[in-house]
Amino acid sequence: MIVVMEQGASDAQIAHVAALIRELGLRDHIIKGTERTVIAAIGDDRAKTKENIENAPGVEKVMPVLARYKLASREVKKERSVVALGGTLGATAGGEKICIIAGPCSVESRDQLLPCAHKVKEAGATALRGGAFKPRTSPYEFQGLGEEGLKILAEARAQTGLAVVTEVMAVDQVDLVCKYADVLQIGARNMQNYNLLCAVGDQPKPVLLKRGLSATLEEFLLAAEYIISRGNPNVILCERGIRTFETYCRNTLPLAIVPEVHRISHLPIIIDPSQGTGHAHLVPDMCKAAVAAGADGLIIEAHDDPEHALTDGAQSITPQTLKETMKVLKRIAEAVEREI
Ligand code: PEP
Numbered sequence: 001m002i003v004v005m006e007q008g009a010s011d012a013q014i015a016h017v018a019a020l021i022r023e024l025g026l027r028d029h030i031i032k033g034t035e036r037t038v039i040a041a042i043g044d045d046r047a048k049t050k051e052n053i054e055n056a057p058g059v060e061k062v063m064p065v066l067a068r069y070k071l072a073s074r075e076v077k078k079e080r081s082v083v084a085l086g087g088t089l090g091a092t093a094g095g096e097k098i099c100i101i102a103g104p105c106s107v108e109s110r111d112q113l114l115p116c117a118h119k120v121k122e123a124g125a126t127a128l129r130g131g132a133f134k135p136r137t138s139p140y141e142f143q144g145l146g147e148e149g150l151k152i153l154a155e156a157r158a159q160t161g162l163a164v165v166t167e168v169m170a171v172d173q174v175d176l177v178c179k180y181a182d183v184l185q186i187g188a189r190n191m192q193n194y195n196l197l198c199a200v201g202d203q204p205k206p207v208l209l210k211r212g213l214s215a216t217l218e219e220f221l222l223a224a225e226y227i228i229s230r231g232n233p234n235v236i237l238c239e240r241g242i243r244t245f246e247t248y249c250r251n252t253l254p255l256a257i258v259p260e261v262h263r264i265s266h267l268p269i270i271i272d273p274s275q276g277t278g279h280a281h282l283v284p285d286m287c288k289a290a291v292a293a294g295a296d297g298l299i300i301e302a303h304d305d306p307e308h309a310l311t312d313g314a315q316s317i318t319p320q321t322l323k324e325t326m327k328v329l330k331r332i333a334e335a336v337e338r339e340i
C-alpha cells in the first residue's frame with residue numbers, strides 16, 4: 001500500500017508514519033515529490049490493517065498498489081524520474097533531453113576505443129558504451145578485455161567527459177566495474193539474475209537494465225523493482241528487442257513499450273536499435289522511430305571499422321552515420337517536444 005501525506009506534512013509526521021509501517025512488519029520507502037510526500041509500505045500487506053495509519057496526523061489517504069511492481073509503478077510516483085548518467089556533459093535520462101549513448105559493442109583496444117569516443121562525442125553523444133565483460137553465446141568467441149577494458153573506458157571519459165556505460169555480468173564483478181564505470185549495464189541474459197539485481201541495487205550508481213529476450217513487461221518491471229527495493233532508485237529501462245519467429249532481423253523491436261512504460265511506470269526507457277535489429281542498415285530508421293515514440297534515450301553501437309569489429313559488427317553503424325542520423329533526430333525530437 002502507499003500512504004499519501006497531506007501537502008505540507010511535517011518531517012515529524014512523515015517519520016511517525018514510517019515508524020508505524022515498520023511496526024506492521026513492512027518496509028517503508030519515502031518518496032518526496034515536488035508537491036507531496038508518499039510513503040510506500042513494502043512487503044506482504046494483505047493481512048495488515050491500515051486504519052491506524054489512516055488516522056495518523058498528516059495522512060491524507062492510504063491506497064493499495066495494484067501493480068506487483070510497487071516502487072517502479074506510477075501509482076506510487078506520478079512524476080517521471082530523471083536519472084543522471086555521470087560524466088561532465090550533463091547526460092540524463094527521463095528529462096526533456098534525450099540521451100544518446102554510443103560506442104562499440106566491445107572495448108577491443110585503446111587504439112580502437114579512444115578515437116571512436118571522440119567521434120561519437122562530436123556526433124552529439126553524451127555517454128559512451130563499450131563492453132569489457134561480454135556475454136557471448138559461444139565460449140570460443142571474444143569475451144572482452146576485463147579490467148583492462150574498464151581502464152580504457154575510464155581514459156576515454158577523462159579525455160571526453162562522456163559518461164561510461166558498461167556491462168557487469170556477475171555479482172563478484174560489481175565492485176570492480178563500479179570503480180571505473182558511471183552506469184552499470186545489466187545485460188538481457190541477466191535480467192532475471194536476482195542476486196545480481198540485488199547487488200547493483202545495493203550500490204548507488206545508475207543501472208541500465210536491459211529487457212530479457214523473452215521477458216514480459218511485468219517481469220521487466222519486477223526486475224527493476226528488485227534494484228529499487230534495495231535502495232537504488234536510479235534505474236533506466238532499456239528495450240533491446242525480444243526473440244520471435246521472425247528471421248529478417250536478429251530480434252523484434254517493440255517500440256510500443258515506450259508509451260506503455262510511460263503510462264504505468266515513472267522510470268525512463270531507452271531503446272537499443274542495434275541489438276534490436278541486428279542490422280546496421282535498419283539502425284538509423286529505428287532511432288528515428290524510437291525518438292518519435294517518446295523514448296528517453298538511445299544506446300547505439302558505433303564502430304570506426306564495423307567490418308573488422310570483434311563483436312556485433314553487422315549491427316554497428318559508423319560515427320559518420322551517427323552524425324548524420326543525429327541531425328534528423330534533433331528535428332524529430334523538437335516535433336515531439338523534446339531536445340537532444
Ligand atoms: C550489448 O549491449 O552489447 C549486449 C550484449 O546487449 P544485450 O544484453 O541486450 O544482448
Ligand code: MN
Pocket residue numbers: 105275301311312
Ligand atoms: Mn552488442
